[in-house]
Amino acid sequence: MTDDFPEPAPLSSHGPARVIALCNQKGGVGKTTTSVNVAAAMAEYGRKVLLVDFDPQGAASAGLGINGEALDRTVYNLLMESGASTREVIVETKVPGLDLLPANIDLSAAEVQLVGEVARESALSRALRPVLDDYDAILVDCQPSLGLLTVNALVAAHGVIIPLAAEYFAMRGVKLLVDTIAKVQDRLNPRLTIDAIVPTLYDGRTLHAQEVVERVREAFGDRVTETQISRTVKFPDATIAAEPITTFAPTHPGAEAYRRLARELVARGVAA
Ligand SMILES: Nc1ncnc2c1ncn2[C@@H]1O[C@H](COP(=O)(O)OP(=O)(O)OP(=O)(O)O)[C@@H](O)[C@H]1O
Numbered sequence: 399m400t401d402d403f404p405e406p407a408p409l410s411s412h413g414p415a416r417v418i419a420l421c422n423q424k425g426g427v428g429k430t431t432t433s434v435n436v437a438a439a440m441a442e443y444g445r446k447v448l449l450v451d452f453d454p455q456g457a458a459s460a461g462l463g464i465n466g467e468a469l470d471r472t473v474y475n476l477l478m479e480s481g482a483s484t485r486e487v488i489v490e491t492k493v494p495g496l497d498l499l500p501a502n503i504d505l506s507a508a509e510v511q512l513v514g515e516v517a518r519e520s521a522l523s524r525a526l527r528p529v530l531d532d533y534d535a536i537l538v539d540c541q542p543s544l545g546l547l548t549v550n551a552l553v554a555a556h557g558v559i560i561p562l563a564a565e566y567f568a569m570r571g572v573k574l575l576v577d578t579i580a581k582v583q584d585r586l587n588p589r590l591t592i593d594a595i596v597p598t599l600y601d602g603r604t605l606h607a608q609e610v611v612e613r614v615r616e617a618f619g620d621r622v623t624e625t626q627i628s629r630t631v632k633f634p635d636a637t638i639a640a641e642p643i644t645t646f647a648p649t650h651p652g653a654e655a656y657r658r659l660a661r662e663l664v665a666r667g668v669a670a
């Protein structure tokens with residue numbers, strides 16, 4: 399066991415970005431919380447980070463204080479309109495070094511509208527291409543589904559991070575997700591790898607949570623991160639405050655856990 403992970407060395411130049419999709423078709427497992435807070439922690443370490451909100455609910459946008467419903471143009475326009483400029487849709491957040499590609503409910507139509515398009519699986523990949531050199535990391539917060547939008551995220555990505563709630567039925571569904579990732583890798587994106595499985599919503603007071611994480615580690619070996627994210631009410635509090643926990647409660651153990659996860663991801667070579 400490593401005691402801790404070193405603080406990432408400063409970068410002298412930026413880009414090209416590694417694209418990482420945060421996926422799990424199970425709802426409420428910490429995809430958005432992990433996307434927002436890993437992105438904020440990496441930005442704290444001097445990385446230039448783009449967070450792509452790829453869920454029509456717009457939770458990642460809201461979590462960074464940006465109301466997608468008030469915006470005319472979002473990631474949806476980039477998927478559907480050739481000629482739309484990615485840089486013009488990206489917005490800055492209050493966290494220095496962290497930008498957002500916002501979403502709103504418009505995105506719910508894309509799943510159906512993309513079906514008739516040529517190269518429907520690579521619409522997000524096309525949209526991100528013009529900004530790859532601007533960032534060190536691009537994180538894509540997926541919706542809880544394995545539909546065409548998630549396939550677009552997997553085609554655009556170099557790697558996948560799977561947040562996995564430390565709860566009884568956590569393993570159910572992960573096989574389907576792993577099979578979907580393998581299919582995308584085989585048919586559409588040979589470079590795709592599973593970068594990390596992150597135990598979330600961990601309640602260390604229960605034997606049950608410890609058993610679940612043990613079983614996850616048995617099943618997935620060293621793909622499971624050493625860092626696990628404990629359950630604490632500070633996360634919903636930060637969501638309501640529309641801030642990452644790293645700025646809302648910078649010294650809280652929850653903020654430190656996501657910084658440690660960011661350091662672990664850099665140490666694993668998942669991020670620059
Ligand atoms: N470690 C944690 N401790 C306590 N609450 C948490 C933690 N992580 C996330 N939450 C809360 O659990 C809820 C679901 O988390 P989150 O939105 O990150 O999951 P999600 O996988 O993105 O959900 P969805 O599938 O709906 O997109 C939120 O209210 C969030 O604030």
Ligand SMILES: [Mg+2]
Binds near residue numbers: 430453
């Ligand atoms: Mg979410």
